[in-house]
Amino acid sequence: MNVQFKKGVLELCVLVLLDKQDRYGYELVQKISDQIAISEGSVYPLLRRLTKEGYFTTYLKESTEGPSRKYYALTDVGREYLHELLIEWKQFTEGVNQLIKEGVNDE
Amino acid sequence: MNKENFLKSLNNSLQRLPSSEREDILQDFREHFDIGINEGKSEEEISKALGSPQQIAREMVVTYRLEQVEETTSTGNVLRAVWAVIGLGFFNLIIVLAPFLALAGFVFSGWLAGVSFVAAPILFLVNIIIYPEVFAFFELFFSLFLSGVGIFLIIGMYYATRWLMKGFVKYLNFNVKMVKGGMKHA
Numbered sequence: 001m002n003v004q005f006k007k008g009v010l011e012l013c014v015l016v017l018l019d020k021q022d023r024y025g026y027e028l029v030q031k032i033s034d035q036i037a038i039s040e041g042s043v044y045p046l047l048r049r050l051t052k053e054g055y056f057t058t059y060l061k062e063s064t065e066g067p068s069r070k071y072y073a074l075t076d077v078g079r080e081y082l083h084e085l086l087i088e089w090k091q092f093t094e095g096v097n098q099l100i101k102e103g104v105n106d107e
Numbered sequence: 108m109n110k111e112n113f114l115k116s117l118n119n120s121l122q123r124l125p126s127s128e129r130e131d132i133l134q135d136f137r138e139h140f141d142i143g144i145n146e147g148k149s150e151e152e153i154s155k156a157l158g159s160p161q162q163i164a165r166e167m168v169v170t171y172r173l174e175q176v177e178e179t180t181s182t183g184n185v186l187r188a189v190w191a192v193i194g195l196g197f198f199n200l201i202i203v204l205a206p207f208l209a210l211a212g213f214v215f216s217g218w219l220a221g222v223s224f225v226a227a228p229i230l231f232l233v234n235i236i237i238y239p240e241v242f243a244f245f246e247l248f249f250s251l252f253l254s255g256v257g258i259f260l261i262i263g264m265y266y267a268t269r270w271l272m273k274g275f276v277k278y279l280n281f282n283v284k285m286v287k288g289g290m291k292h293a
Contacts, residue, residue: 039158
């Protein structure tokens with residue numbers, strides 16, 4: 001699939017994954033790459049950018065196995081942004097699906 | 108590529124960032140490797156899935172440059188941000204470089220015209236010194252008039268340049284968001 005298209009969706013995926021619980025970077029990367037083929041490294045620049053834009057805060061937490069992990073938490077601004085994106089995403093996919101349906105019917 | 112080589116290559120591509128910023132980024136990837144190794148993956152496996160460290164570094168540098176330019180809109184910061192965004196790929200080369208060159212050309216010629224208008228009386232004097240026999244009042248007054256126009260032109264260009272730089276930074280931000288970010292404008 002088109003790389004640029006995927007990158008746009010990546011932002012939505014990260015925001016959605018953080019909506020219910022805080023997660024650490026590795027976990028986010030694994031959750032996404034289980035579903036979509038991505039180059040995993042591109043998640044980190046995204047996390048960094050969204051943190052700087054104030055959508056996430058980060059904190060370090062000790063883990064039972066190995067070193068401490070950096071957790072990402074969604075802020076109120078981030079949650080608001082997520083809901084905006086979700087509405088746009090729904091409209092967008094409904095539109096595309098409709099076009100696909102009409103296209104297939106005509107054949 | 109093993110963990111050490113990956114981190115070394117990432118570090119090398121991030122040389123232009125301040126060391127605190129760089130260390131922070133490297134730490135995220137160290138953590139990523141350590142957790143993966145704990146789960147029983149090999150270093151090679153992990154670095155292959157991460158992708159090219161150079162590409163990761165490019166995206167990190169763009170984020171940093173745009174943040175810098177938001178803080179202080181200086182010519183140097185704008186140039187560095189433009190350069191970083193262009194580095195992201197061929198697509199950006201066209202949609203960033205072309206408008207940038209057009210605007211830079213406009214700004215440059217505006218300043219050049221302003222400065223040379225202001226300098227017109229000096230050029231007139233030089234002319235008189237070299238050819239004293241061609242002195243003409245019309246030329247004297249016309250050069251003074253041009254000098255006045257030039258001062259207004261320079262003041263105008265000062266504001267136009269600032270405004271254009273701010274506008275272009277907005278365009279860069281929009282560009283990065285569109286390429287890497289949300290569906291806001293889709």
